Amino acid sequence: MSMDVAAVTREIARRGHALIPSFVTGEELKRATAGIEEYFPDPETTADGTLDVGAFKHAVPFPFAANALNRLVLDPRVVEVAERLLGTRDILLTSSFVQAKYGTAYGDTKDQALHNDTWAVNSLLPPRTDGVYQRLFGIVYLTDVTVDTAPTYVAGRAGDLGVPLITADRKATYGKDAYPDLYARERPVEAPKGSLLLFTGDLVHRGSAYRGRHGRRLAVFFNLHSAAARWTGKHLWAMLPASPGWPDFCDLMAELSPGQRQLLGFPVPGDPYWTADTLGRLADLYPGIDTAPYTAALRERG
Template structure:
């Protein structure tokens, strides 16, 4: 669904918003089925938790980074309505998708309770601006139903925390517990929040429960002090090539793929990229090569001396 403007405005006013019914039913169902290529089904896990000791190692043991074995999961972070929301939130079409994760949690595996914290410490090497310019858009897409007993994320409205300098990144355990709001909703819902918002992970309140979410983050292009994952470092992982082949040029652009019309494209790069990604449609990038683009400044020059 297309996210209403008032929901995006709420992120700036309150610090976060929850959009129910964001993913369409078909996309959601396919993504849920694909989870079991990566994680044990809840019934399998709870039948024998000792068979899956890795989930007991830390709160973050269930994290898996993009790409994934199935296109059903890889297409979720490039969902057209998500791109549209990021463009409107960041007020530019020149955006980067700078982080994609999956996160599975199983009740009883480990203590998931956290104190409130701000996420920006590993999203930027400086701090967010208090005037809310140059923001980043961070999201949690719920791939399972999340109720009060399912270890929901708990966020603190900005009106309760504006008095705390942004340079303070963590609170003591228990601070803001009376002010926090549990982020709950049916599978397919999405939390959008800013990196300077205090929030925390919480513990499950019932046995036999599980939670699956996909965090996806966006930033305006060119702000080099922001980011998290380096996509070339993920390009050898299973699922990457299929994802790039199946994405549209707009979707690839989110990962830093050279856009149509960029001087990067010529007969050689078109030919070799096609070899690297069998089956990819590069027709959108071919017109520039046919015109004979001039190399961009800083590109390698044949015979150039150091």
């Protein structure tokens, strides 16, 4: 799964988005697909074909039961793109969820209005779209995406299109009546399964309805921001050891690098939080975790 991080970063900086085909492939793709199907089964493969699609939650938040999904959200290549684009290594995961859209045989889905995401999870300050104040969003498609299977439509960056991030009626959405030219410019992002779409918060885009009668579109959504934008809301990823999914989550935490754990709010090696006591309790909490980077930084600190 090679990915030219520098080229992807340049493309995002230039046009606000980049599509990375084959972001996840082979066995990893199979495991991720199996993980998301735990939430969103295929009604066409059930014994009697009467699966009640309406009974499913169509958005499930991180952390997920399958670490194959969790790893997609914390992928080091995406972290590196975020670090290069935002110009800082202090990156946090804002939010993440998995979602399904089903064919019209199981109920209708809706077209979104074109919008930007700069205002999402941030309602205190006017958004900025430069430097450390940018937001990076991602969608990993775990099924093939065509014009009939709910593609993401992209029009371009708000600044390039000459539209405000916040409209006169205090919204980050652009209705067809007021902004017909945007809808004339939009294009669907068609992508094979395993692709990743990365984009900045000022990209004018929208989700679309599922047009086909059967099938599903399965996807993992996430977004990142820098700690410098401390007014930007973020979810808390706390999971109690008594939680049903704790053992798998515990395994994930043990395998992550310090930089990946930082996305979830872990203090970096060298942070004053780390003491001999907290490191000892960390090892108890996550058996198998490598505390060496934290221990070495503690020794250097004195």
